[in-house]
Structures are given as structure tokens and as C-alpha cells.
Amino acid sequence: NAGVTQTPKFQVLKTGQSMTLQCAQDMNHEYMSWYRQDPGMGLRLIHYSVGAGITDQGEVPNGYNVSRSTTEDFPLRLLSAAPSQTSVYFCASRPTVGNSPLHFGNGTRLTVT
């Protein structure tokens, strides 16, 4: 019953550092996505993928890269961390057939100092 697994749960970076947030799902979902949520705010879509080898930008893609080499994994890379990227990051997946809801990981809480 793993579902969507995100690592790490918490991370502190210094400005300018890079890192990769990991996301894996074991439900064979074609669609995967990354959201960020700032305090008191709604979810904003960063990047998404509808299958291995296919990625696209969401609402707030700047400063982030993604790749999708397998169905299971969808890592999010911060190229040069900035304090404005301090946020909670959620990975989510769903099937692309039918009207299916999104399944979320537990989130990664990132602080950039």
C-alpha cells in the first residue's frame, strides 16, 4: 500500500544549492505532477507528465526541472535554490483513463535560507 512516496520529508538548503526531490508511485499511473503550496495559499502546479518521456510545464515552472524516464518515478530538480522556493512540495499521480482523482504523497517541506 505504498501509493505515492516522496523523499525527503524535510530539507534545508542554502541559496544557490541544487537538489532533487524524489517521487515514486507503485500504482502504474500514467499521470504524475508536482505542486507547491505556500503558507495559507492554494496548490500551484509546477510540472506534470502524462507518461514516460513526456513532461510539460504547469503554472509556476521557473527554477525547476523534471524528467520522466520510467512510469514509476518523477523527480523534481531545483537548479539553484532561492528563498522564494521555500514551500511545501507535493507529488501526485492519477490514471489518465476515466475521471480519476489525484493521489498525493506526504509532501516535502523545503526551506531555503
Next chain:
Amino acid sequence: RKEVEQDPGPFNVPEGATVAFNCTYSNSASQSFFWYRQDCRKEPKLLMSVYSSGNEDGRFTAQLNRASQYISLLIRDSKLSDSATYLCVVSPGSNYQLIWGAGTKLIIKP
């Protein structure tokens, strides 16, 4: 006009009361609808999908009004544990994206 709009609240409701939220959407071609709940600093969790004929899950009832383009969530006999933010989600159907409302905060008071 936002694609999906919700009253941000907070709704302060005594325990045991009935509370209802509405969520309006702008795309008349929207095909699927969901309610999620989100506890503070946790991931959103699916509360229920919303079907055309309306559906009920225990104390929770969801309804869809396509003519007026809104969905609703009714919570009966509210519990302290119902305190959370309730998120309305709409799928336009033309792609795989989901459009999220900003959420309605519910506070149940003893």
C-alpha cells in the same frame, strides 16, 4: 473570474451542526468533480467524488448542479475532527489537468 471559486471562510460552526459549502466553476464542459480535505500542512486527501445524481458517504453529501455550474458539500452532525480546509477540484476534461479551488476553511467548535 477564477476558473474555480470557493468562499475562503473560515466557517465557525458548533459541533453537531450542519454546514454546507458551494464551489462554482466557469467551464461548462467540465467533466469530473471532487472534494478533498486538507489538514494543516498535510497533503490533500480525497473526501469524495461528485456524481451527476448526487452522492452520499456517511455524514457527507455532495451534489452537482450543471445548469448553475456549482458543486456543493453538506456535512451533517459535524465533529471536531471535521475541522480542515475543504478543496473543490474540477477536471475540464480536455486534458489531464485538475483545476483547484483555493479552499474553504472549516472550524468546528465544541
